[in-house]
Amino acid sequence: HLFQVPWSNANNSTSSYTDSDDQQEDAWSSWSDWSPCSRTCDGGASYQLRRCNSLTGCEGEPVRYRICNMQPCPDGIEFRAEQCALYSSETANWTPYWSAENPCALTCVSPTGEVVTLAPRVRDGTRCRPGSLDMCIDGQCKRVGCDLEIGSNLRVDACGVCGGDGSSCSQPLYHWSTSPTSLCSVSCGGGLKSAEPVCLNRVTGVEVNSELCDASQKPEISSVECNTHACPPRWHAEPWGRCTVSCGKGVRSRRVHCAQENNGTTTKVSSHLCEHRTHKPRSHETCNLGPCPPSWETGLWSGCSKSCGEGVQTREVTCKPSEIDPSLSCDPLSKPVQSRRCTTGMPCTESEDESYAEKDSQELSYPLLKATAEKLVSELNVPSESTFIAEEWGPCSVTCGEGVRTRQVNCKIFLDFSRTVARLPDKQCQGPKPKDTERCVETPCSFSNRVETVRDGFADSYKSGMSYSDVNIKVAPGFAGKSTYSWRTNGFNQCTASCLGGMQTSLIQCVRDEDGKVSSPWMCDSNQRPDELTQLCNVHPCPPRWNVSEWSPCSHPCGLGSQTRTVTCIHEVTQGPGNTLVVPPDRCPQPPPAGTRSCNVLDCPVKWHTSEWSQCSKPCGGGKKTRKVQCKQVLAQNHIQDKHESLCPSTEKPPDSRPCNTKECPKETTQPIIESSDTPYNQASPSKKKVQFKIGGPAVIFQGTTVKIKCPVKRFDRAKIKWAKNHIVIKNFTTKYRVSKKGALRINSVVNSDGGIYTCIAGLSSADTTLTVKPKPGQFPSSEELDGKVPLDAGMKTGEEMGKSSGFVDNPSDSDWSHENPTSGQTTGSHDSQEEIKT
Secondary structure: OOOOOOOOOOOOOOOOHHHHHHHHHHHEEEOOOOOOOOOOOOOOOOOOOEOOOOOOOOOOOOEOOOOOOOOOOOOOOHHHHHHHHOOOOOOOOOOOOOOOOOOOEEEEEEOOEEEEEEOOOOOOOOOOOOOOOEEEEEOOEEEOOOOOOOOOOEEEEOOHHHHOOOOOOOOOOOOEEEOOOOOOOOOOEEEEEEEEEEEEEOOOOOEOOOOHOOOOOOOOOEEEEEEOOOOEEEEOOOOOOOOOOOOOOOEEEEEEEEOOOOOOOOEOOHHOOOOOOOOOOOOOEOOOOOOOOOOEEEEEOOOOOOOEEEEEEEEEEEEEOOOOOOOOOOOOOHHOOOOOEEEEOOOOOOHHHHHHHHHHHHHHHHHHHHHHHHOOOHHOOOOOOOOEEEEEOOOOOOOOOEEEEEOOEEEEEOOOOOOOOEOOOOOOOOOOOOOOEEEEOOOOOOOOOOOOOOOHHHHHHOOOOOOHOOOOOOOOOOOOOOOEEEEEEEOOOOOOOOOOOOOEEEEEEEEEOOOOOOEEEOOOOHHOOOOOOOOEEOOOOOOOOEEOOOOOOOOOOOEEEEEEOOOOEEEEEOOOOEEEEOHHHHOOOOOOOOEEEEEEEOOOOOEEEEOOOOOOOOOOEEEEEEEOEEEEOOOOOOOEOOOHHHOOHHOOOOOOOOEEEOOOOOOOOOEEEEEOOOOEEOOOOOOOOEEEEEEEEEEEEEEEEEEEOOOOOOOOOOHHOOOOOOOOOOOOOOOOEEEEEOEEEEEOOOOOOHHHEEEEEEEOOOEEEEEEEEOOOOOOOHHHHHHEEEEEOOOOOOOOOOOOOEEEEOOHHHHHHHOOOOOOOOOOOOOOOOOOOOO
16 A cells, blocks of 8 residues: 655645645545536536545545536427437337436336336436426436525525515415315326315415405416326226036136226236236136025936837936025926937837837836826835835846846935925935845746836826816825915025125025925915015124235246245225225234245256356457356256256357457557656755655755655546656655655655656656755765665665666765756766666
8 A cells, every 4th residue: 555645735836734734635636627518408417526535535525516508498398308208219209207206217108108217317407306496416316496506405485586585575464375175086197186266374374264365366266187197007807707607606707907097098018017016806716605406416318118119218317405405305397307208210020019019108108107196105105314215126137047136225315395205325324225136036937018008197287287286196194285385584594795794685485384394485376475685794894814916926947936925914894995904914813824935846957057257358459258158957946966068958058258348449649748847946944844846857855854756747647657766667665655646756754865866657758856865954974875885775676686686776976966967857877777767
C-alpha cells in the first residue's frame, strides 16, 4: 500500500501546510465539469463527479445533480412516452403505465392491456408521476421544489408564491371543494364516480354549512374518472356442465381459462399471467351426492328355450333397496320385463311344432304371471327378515337312472307394505345356505312335458286400461282391500350446507293409516300430495379451514424436484364476495396440509453437463472463455454420478471454449501532456519541515526536509505514473519513497544521498527535476558523504541488478552540491543503469 502524504493547495510557489489541510485536500478530488443535459427540453438532469482519494473514506457524496433545459418541448411528447415508444413494433404499441410502487422503472402497457416492466430504470430527468416536478435520478425518485432545486421541499402556496406561507394574498376563509359521494363503478379498467360540491374551512379543512361559501362559485355535481388502470389478468370460469350421474356422487366439469378485461372486452390470454395473482378455480367437482332411490336391477338374458323356430328368453329382475330407507321398495309398474320372445333362425319340422305347441303357451304366459301373482302370493312365505329362500327343485338331469337336479337358493326379504320380495346379497342372511344341488333317480321316460295353459289375467287387465289397484290378484289374508294410505309430513330433509346458510325441504312420506308405517309412494294418491316447505338452515359461520392452491409445476423433470403450493388458514363468515378472512394458522385444524412435496424422483438420462464460463482471457483484441464439459447422470435423490464420455452423444457435446472481446484494442492517438514548470526552487527557510513544488525546474532543499514533487498530467491516469531516480525506475517503495494516488512523489527527510535527477513518467511522456540537498546552517556533511560513497536507497535497483558487484554508486561531489544546467535539466555525470529512461 502507498502512504498518503498531506500537502497544501499551493500552485508553483512554496508554502507551509498542516496535516488537517492536507487531509481536506486529498480526501476528495475536484468536481468534474457538468455533464451534458439528459434532455434538450422540458427539464433534464446534469451531474458532476468527484473521486474519494482517502483510504479511510470521505464524507459527502461523490455525485451531485442539477436541473437543466426547463423550456417546453415543441412537440409536446412526454419523456416517459418516448422511452416506451422505443420498444414499439408493428404488432405492439407500448404506452406509459404509471406505477406507484416503482415510479422510476420503465413500465409500459400494450394495446391488449398487458403491463410489463421493460427496463429497471427510466432515463434521468423523467418525471416520477404526471403533473409533478419530482424526477427520477439514477433510478431514484428525487423531490424537486418549485425553486427547481433537486432535494428542495419548497412548494407554491395558495397565493402562487414559491415557498410562501399564503399570507401574501387575501383569500376567503371558506371555499368550495368536491367530495366523492360514491365508490368507483369498477375496480379497474376505467370507471366513474360522482362528486358533489362541499364547503370547507380553508384553515382546518373541515366541512361546514354550505351557506358560508359563495353560492355564485358553487361547482356543479360532476362525475370523475376512477380506477383507470388496466385490469390485471384473472381466472374466468365457464358454467358447470351436467353431472355424470343423477344420484350417488357424480362429477361435473367446466372450462377455466386466464382472461383480461380491457374497455369492456374480455380477451383470453396465456395461463402463466394468472398463476401468481389468484387461486385457479376448480375445473372438476363432485355433484349429486344424495343417495339414490330404490331401483330395479336386471340380470343377463338366458339362452333361447328352443333350438328351432321361436322360443323364450328370461332374466332375473331384482329391486335394489334405497340407501336412505331400506324399507322403500321399487315401483312395480316400472319393473322391467323378465321374458321376451326369441328366434333361432332355424325352421322347425311339423312334428316339432306340435310337440311344443302346448309348452310354448305355458312358457309365454307363465313368466308374466310369475312377475305379479307369484310375487304377491307364492312368495308371501318369505319372512319380513332376510332369509335364504329355496325355490322348487328343477327336473332331474336324466330321464332314467341316477342324475342331479338344481334349484335357486337366494337371500331374500319380504316388504309387507309393497307386498314384494327384494333380493339381497348372501352375506345379508344368517345361518347356513341350503344346498342348491342334489342327486336324483328317475324311471325311464315317465315325465310328461304337457302342462295346462295359464292365462295372464294381470297382463290382459293392464292392457285394457285398468289401474294396478283394479287388478283382481290374490293377496295374502289381511292385505286385500283393507288398508288405506295417506301423505304425512315428517320433519325436514338434510340441509344443503353445513354452515353459512343452506336450504332444506320438508320430508313428505306415504304411510299406512292403520299403523303409520312408511310405504311406497305409489300407494298414496299423487293428487293429494301436499306442497313441500322450504326453510333456511345452518346459518352459523363456517369454522376456520385450510385453503390450498394448486401444486406448482415440478422444479425438475428428474433427479429430485419439488412442488409448492400456498396453504392459508381462512374463515368464511358470510355469504357473497369478500366473505373470506385470512386468520392465524393456529385457528385451523392441526397439522396444516403440506406446502411442499417431492416430485419426479427418478434417474435422469445420461447427458453432458457444463460449468460456468470463465472470464475472458483478454480485455480486447480477441480473447477466449473456457468451461468444463463432463458426461454425468443425475440419479434419484439428486445424486450426481460421473459417466464415461462414450455414454453421452458425441454429436451433442457442447463446446468447451468460445471467443470473446474480439474488438480491436484502442490505440493511443494522443500523448499525455505533463504540465511541468521551469521555475527553479530554492528553500529559503530551514525551519520548514515540508515543502512541495512542480516537476521541471531544479530544486535545492535543506537536509531533513520532507519533499513532495507534483507531476500534473493531462490525458493520463495519474495512478499509473512511474518515478525514476537517476534514470532508474523506483519499483519498491519504503518509508523513504511514497507515491500518492494523484501520482505525486514524496521523499521523507532528505539526506545528501537523496540528491539526483527525478523523472516523472506518464506513458510516452516524461519530465525531470534535479534535486540538490544542502546542509542546514551550522551543519556539515559526514566524512562518508564527503568521500562520495553513499548507499543506494532500499527502493532503488541494487548494483547487482545493474551488473555491478558492489551495492554502492559513486556520485561525484559536483553532482551532489552544484546546480544543474537549468536549460537541459540533466547532470554532467554519467550513471550506469539496467533500466534506462529514454525521453
